Amino acid sequence: MVSASSASIETLKPLTSLRFFAAFMIVVLHSLMFWSWFSGAPQTLTHGVSFFFVLSGFILTHVYTSKQITSYFGFIRDRLSRLWPVHLFALCFLVLFVRYDYVTFNGEGFFDRSVQLALNLTLMQSIFPFEKILFSWNSVSWSISTELFFYLAFPFLVIGIKKNWSVKLLVSAMASVFYVFVMMKFAETSMGKDAGVVITYAAYANPIFRGFEFCLGMSLWVVWDKYIRHYNASFAFWSLVESAALIFTVWWIFYGAQLLIGSTSSFVLVNVITNNMGSCWVFAILIAVVASGRGVVGLILSNRVLVYLGEISFSIYMLHLVLMKIFAFSFVPELPVTPLMYFSALLFLASCSYFMIEKPAQRLLKSRSKSRSEGKTSTEAQLVG
Template sequence: MHATVKLDALTSLRFFAAAMIVLGHTHGAFGSFGLATTLSLAQGVSFFFVLSGFILAYNYPSLSTAAEIGGFLKARIARIWPAHIAAIVLLYLLTSSLNLGALSHLQAGFTALANLFLIQSLIPLRDVFLTFNGVAWSISTEMFFYLTFPLLITSIIPGWKAKLLFISFIVALFLGFSIAWNIPADDASSQVSMMGLLYVNPLVRLLEFFAGILACGAYQKIRANADGKPASLFSVVECLTVALAIGAMWLTPKLTTFLGMHGVIGTALNYYLIKSGSFVFFALLIVAFALGKGILSRALSNPLLVLLGEISFSLYLVHMTLFQWYLANEPYFSNIPLYVRGPAFWLLALGTAFLMQRAIENPCRKLILSINKTSISKGLASAYPAKAIGYMLVAVSLIVMLKTLPPMFAPQGCQSEQCNYLVKNFTLSKSPQFGDSVRLIAATSRKATSGSSNIELAFKLLQPLPKGYILAVHLLDKNSEIIDKSDTYFSKSSSLRAGDEWVEVATLGGKSGNSQPEKLGLAIYLDPSLPMSVESPVSDYNGRRVILDLSSIQSN
């Protein structure tokens, strides 16, 4: 029999856990008021695992038949799988990437299947569990919890103490393995690391999930004796558990240092504590707020906070995709103050999460749960009423806007003080043009003490230029023979819009043998055999390379 009383305070707490993770991932760009450098915000995932165990034990106190277990698993898949797949689609639409790095086709196919069936966290390789929408590793770990949940609450395996001892032994076993084999703590390692063994591994994280199940049992006993107690007592307990949880998040990353534990043992224990060290205090906090009798839990029952909690799962799934989109388009927003960009990102993330929840998460859950209960047409009609379709249309419009809007924020004209100086003092009387896309508007050559020349070139973008184009800068003798050259990617053109001006710099050597540099050759190409055509007073290579008289642009 399922519980019917909704625990609004716990729903709201889900948002704060998700916010911890978002802050931890984005603080380098937007800041976090010092929270990300003071507290271990990665433990927001640990909070989710503990809360998940609590909520499942609360809603499913027993699963005694195969039909009940099947219904439970169906509900869990309906809860997480559609949003997981939608988040991967969103990743590709916004970033044109599936986050596969340099994986081979075979490896990519394997990781695709692992993500499809949510088993990627079982494989302790970063190139597997962080592919596609990387944060979904925790959803894979949750799926493992769902599969083990019927065993954790059944009486077939006797006693919660025996289960706790066995799960704790597994954690100790992986910690011991990490120590004995000196597994690196480097999260960037493509090989087996502590990230795969101690952070992502569902066998290790199962302890936190089980702590949530035990916390639910404690809650049931406390609730039976809670009536008649003064509200002030519960308010004090709530404040105390919040303080303990925050204190634990501050202390756990430092505990091994305080205890003087170093070497491989200290490294492994410290890694585990940073990621999971506060789960006992999270369990205490969850019990206190589940009672719902204190001032803080009543405040968390505010409908707005409950809504934020309801969209927290979608927020978790989409925030890194949106952050990657922001980083890719960051040059467009350079003139917008940081104190505006940070809140704007949060509004975008919350808005996207809301649409994901209303257009994908909720309707698809209803649709999957309707299977074998009604016809497909009736199931679709129930899952996607007019309001849900409206949310879907708004979501599509948002994606289109995110793909097309950023260039409108880019400042036109010069993008730097160097560009302003160059255009002001070294504008060319006749501006050579490369194809229909780029015009050279200013140029200067400065002699360095080493005898080399620093070539500074100011360009104006006439129309968007795709990534991959290369600027070839050639130092030429009087016969237009190359003395030295620099071929570099157009470093900024792909992130600018029409009308923007920017600077490219090349350093070239002095004379070669008896040849003296007298000219400068410039070409832009995607295919080396076919540079852009140019419009210039002087050019060669059949109108494919601009020629400038070096003496006309040299400066002291």
């Protein structure tokens, strides 16, 4: 389906580690709902999901421009083998250990718990513009629902990506803007108001809106491969560039993004875009600079401990909010939960999930096509769940 060589795939260890930091951004943000450990942390930490989506587009393109997708359904099966088992485990963990009245929203008709559960199990919730659907049950699973739609489109998007990346990036940007515009108008109609459509939630998780971030990651890989990947420079040069990119990213998340969002508050359409995707270009710069790990930042990110945290980051992400609810609602309310207590439990649980659920399920469920067994590298373990 996709013409590609069978060349070996370069393992990009720094990007594995970056997955952990993207997940940690979301963990910190959600902890503010329960504890004051990170009081003062900016709401722009929610842009960690943008980090995931850009990384996902980059790494998938990195892998599948080097080998063939011989079967569309085999590709989708392989991607689902990464997402669904841990998703199911997190749901079961939620039901078993979180107090029933804190498990999920409850409503009537379309918002009934059973309907919410069906949409969650099939990872279809991200296409519905309702808060009580998007954030039902294990609420963070909206992002893997969105990711699933990216997977469905990827085998077609990657065709000719080295030649037509700019067209696909432009079309995805236009689609994002058009989607927000249409939903803004629909939310103002009587039908939209009766349905309870709110533009914030209508755009936040929708794959059409978020597709720009994924296409940005794909396009970024093309630019990186052509201009950055083989650029010869000293360790000192790359250390300087990587450090500058990292410092700018941190500054942007804590200050720059908030300034951008505030400056667009009078323009609803633009504000919706900047509020949700305003940091994706900054993450793209960081990814492109540190991907090959040729400077001090890349060297640190290639550390075995950070790489391991990156490998278990999907389980960290999927389980962190469930564990927060367990500590906050299912234990003795007076129990003083400390950061050491929570993060130790989270790392232990995520490690168990990685070794006992995630990896065995991938081996069991992955397709058996010849191309999937040939040229397999640890790079594929970096794919964003």
